[in-house]
Structure formats: structure tokens, C-alpha cells
Amino acid sequence: MDIKTTFEELDKLFTSFGGLSQGGITRLLYSSEWKEAVTQLEKTFKEIGLATQFDDVGNLTGKLEGTKYPDEVILSGSHIDTVAEGGHLDGQFGILSALVAIQSLKEEFGAPLRSLEVLSLAEEEGSRFPYAFWGSKNFFNLADNKDVEDIEDADGINFVDAMHEAGFDFRKNTTVRNDIKAFVEMHIEQGKVLESENKSIGVVNGIVGQKRYTVNLKGEANHAGTTPMGLRKDTVVAFSKIATKLTERAEEIGDPLVLTFGHVVPVPNTVNVVPGEVTFSIDCRHIDQTILDQFAEEIEGTIKSICEQSEIEFDIDRWMDEEPTLMDDRLVKVVEQAAQKRVGSEYKVMPSGAGHDSQIFAKYVPTAMMFVPSIAGISHNVHEETNIEDLVKGIEVLKETLYELAYKE
CATH class of the missing domain: 3.40.630.10 (Zn peptidases)
Structure with a gap:
């Protein structure tokens, strides 16, 4: 045939x-x-x-x-x-x-x-x-x-x-x-x-293996024109710092580690208000359990560190943990x-x-x-x-x- x-x-x-x-x-x-x-x-x-x-x-x-x-x-x-x-x-x-x-x-x-x-x-x-x-x-x-x-x-x-x-x-x-x-x-x-x-x-x-998170950050919504940069608790800025630092770290570790921020919802999500809340997802994958676990610690540690520096509350929900x-x-x-x-x-x-x-x-x-x-x-x-x-x-x-x-x- x-x-x-x-x-x-x-x-x-x-x-x-x-x-x-x-x-x-x-x-x-x-x-x-x-x-x-x-x-x-x-x-x-x-x-x-x-x-x-x-x-x-x-x-x-x-x-x-x-x-x-x-x-x-x-x-x-x-x-x-x-x-x-x-x-x-x-x-x-x-x-x-x-x-x-x-x-x-x-x-x-x-x-x-x-x-x-x-x-x-x-x-x-x-x-x-x-x-x-x-x-x-x-x-x-x-x-x-x-x-x-x-x-x-x-x-x-x-x-x-x-x-x-x-x-x-x-x-x-x-x-x-x-x-x-x-x-x-x-x-x-x-x-x-x-x-x-x-x-x-x-x-x-x-x-x-996969680890997936839903992360919620709470800061303070405020007027975009009257709130000085140094007095803001801007959750989107905090999110951007988290995403940037962790992405750079993932690139440094290299393949086959992958990291994705796939879903981001700022509140109130309008042009003239400092966002006081943001919820976002993280998807992290690797073939080696030890490396995956170590990077998960970095994920959670980075979120905690950046939020504490910015006086922003955070909640981390790791809802998937597949080996x-x-x-x-x-x-x-x-x-x-x-x-x-x-x-x-x-x-x-x-x-x-x-x-x-x-x-x-x-x-x-x-x-x-x-x-x-x-x-x-x-x-x-x-x-x-x-x-x-x-x-x-x-x-x-x-x-x-x-x-x-x-x-x-």
C-alpha cells in the first residue's frame, strides 16, 4: 500500500x-x-x-x-x-x-x-x-x-x-x-x-508540569490628574513590574521554562482613573519538577516583594499544580x-x-x-x-x- x-x-x-x-x-x-x-x-x-x-x-x-x-x-x-x-x-x-x-x-x-x-x-x-x-x-x-x-x-x-x-x-x-x-x-x-x-x-x-495562578492586587483608585506619581498605589504599575521582572528571570533561566501572563483585568479600567485593583493570571511550565518548584517560589516572592514596596495588598491563588x-x-x-x-x-x-x-x-x-x-x-x-x-x-x-x-x- x-x-x-x-x-x-x-x-x-x-x-x-x-x-x-x-x-x-x-x-x-x-x-x-x-x-x-x-x-x-x-x-x-x-x-x-x-x-x-x-x-x-x-x-x-x-x-x-x-x-x-x-x-x-x-x-x-x-x-x-x-x-x-x-x-x-x-x-x-x-x-x-x-x-x-x-x-x-x-x-x-x-x-x-x-x-x-x-x-x-x-x-x-x-x-x-x-x-x-x-x-x-x-x-x-x-x-x-x-x-x-x-x-x-x-x-x-x-x-x-x-x-x-x-x-x-x-x-x-x-x-x-x-x-x-x-x-x-x-x-x-x-x-x-x-x-x-x-x-x-x-x-x-x-x-x-504546570502551575497556574490567579493573582489579585488591591491598591487605591484615584484621580489621574490630581494624584502625584509618588503618592499613587497603582496596581497596573505593580503588575507591570511583576511581569517584567519574572519574564526577564524566565528568559535568564531559559528553555524549556515558559511563563505567560494571559489574562489581565484592571479596575476601573478607564482612562482617567489610577487603577486601584487588578487581577491577572500566570501560567508557568517546565519538564523538571525541581526547577518548576524553585521558579514558583520566585513567582510568589517577587509578587510579595514588589507589592510590599508599593504598599499594595495581594492575594495569590495557585489553582493548578500539575507535576x-x-x-x-x-x-x-x-x-x-x-x-x-x-x-x-x-x-x-x-x-x-x-x-x-x-x-x-x-x-x-x-x-x-x-x-x-x-x-x-x-x-x-x-x-x-x-x-x-x-x-x-x-x-x-x-x-x-x-x-x-x-x-x-
């Missing part, structure tokens, strides 16, 4: 489910577009000889059974849902690349020693309802049904009602699978690193060797700055992840794209990885 042609045909077919006139896809959990996509995916799995199975919530697998170790499963896939007005590769490429790789392996080598499975996870994005990783959390029986019973989408549709309308229900079988020997997820990078370094493959060694997730060392080496074989030096070992289903899987089964470049780093956008040559290289590296894991003793 021709990998490029097969992938392009499948990508065109599945992009039609929720496809938008301006390009891209909107395919939200349990929507009609989502149901059409998973129904077609089940049909496609069967057409190439895979045994299919839905679980209670809508996760779908297609299995090519092993001849010698059928109870040892090598799993590969990603999520089928998208963000609103998203691209055609985020999630979908991970499923279709696994499908094409397994189909190619089957045609070239026959049945594997260990079972190969393609996985389509019901949901990862949290785009329709305020809940993310519904698919992977249910895969490991981590989801608490109470967390979704009363939530609604933007149209007021209840989560449970939407789930039932799509033909699915809460998980009834609480047994967690113990047959998975490896999970490998293919994904687009959603960043500019690979493209900027002219690399075709990213071998992911871990997913960064980094490391990929399995052995599997990372397998992927790296596959990349060397298929693309030579055109690969880079790197962390993922975004969250993925692999961070859930890695806590329970040996997990690896790989990236292909994103043009201009664009993702979660109808203009999301990757050169077809890089997509094919990604599938070839995944195929080589799955061959090593499923066909070799």
Missing part, C-alpha cells in the same frame, strides 16, 4: 465529519458530527480486518490479534474530538496514523506476535463541556460521574443527556485493563520548535531508534509543552509519544497544517516503532 495516498484518503473522509466551509473541523463530544465520525471509524476498522469494540462511554478500539502473545497489547491512537473551529490533525492524525501504520504492517508482515490496537478516545479537549480527558480518564476508571452529572454545554444541553442521545452511558465495568504493554501516541507538535530547527520528528521525553509526566525510558529509546532509521538526524528529543492523553496513560502503562511539525506552530485553528511529507515520515516512524514492539521477540 502507498502510505501517503492511504492517509490522504482517510484524512479527507474523516475531515468531512464536522468539516467547516473555511477549513478545519468542529467535532465536539457526543455531537452528531462526533457520532458520525466514530461510526465510520468502526466501519473502517472492520474493513481492514480489525476486531472492534466500543466501551460504555464511546472509546473505540480496533484490534489485530497477535499470534504468539495475543494478551500482550501494543496500543496506539489519540482523541477523536476537536476544539470549536479546530484543525484536521489535532487528535485525528494520531488515530489515522496508527490505523495506516497497522494496516501497512499487516499487509507487509502479516499478523504480529503481540496484538496491535488502534485507539480512538472519546474526548480530550474539554471543548463542549467543562471537563477534559473524559476518554482517557474513563479508560483507567478515573472519572467521577458526579463531576459531569450537572454540567451543560453553551446551549444548555446536559452532559448526561448528550451522552445518552449519542448512544452511550456511564462506565459500568470498573475493571482496568492489564494487557497493555505499551501506548504510543502520535501528535502534531502544536508549536514552532521542529519547524524552526528543520526537524521532521519530535521524540517526546515528557510532558511539562511533569515523564515518558518510559525504554520506549523513548525505541522511538528514537526508529526515528534514526527512518529520518536520520532529522529528529529531536524534546518535551511537550501542551497536555495530551499520554500524560494520563503514562501513570499506568509504559508510554511514548512523538511529534510531527506544525506549520508556523498553528493549532486549535482552521489553518492548522503539516506538510504531507512530514506526516508520512511520522507514520513511517510510528510503523517502525510498532514493528519493533509487536513483531520482535
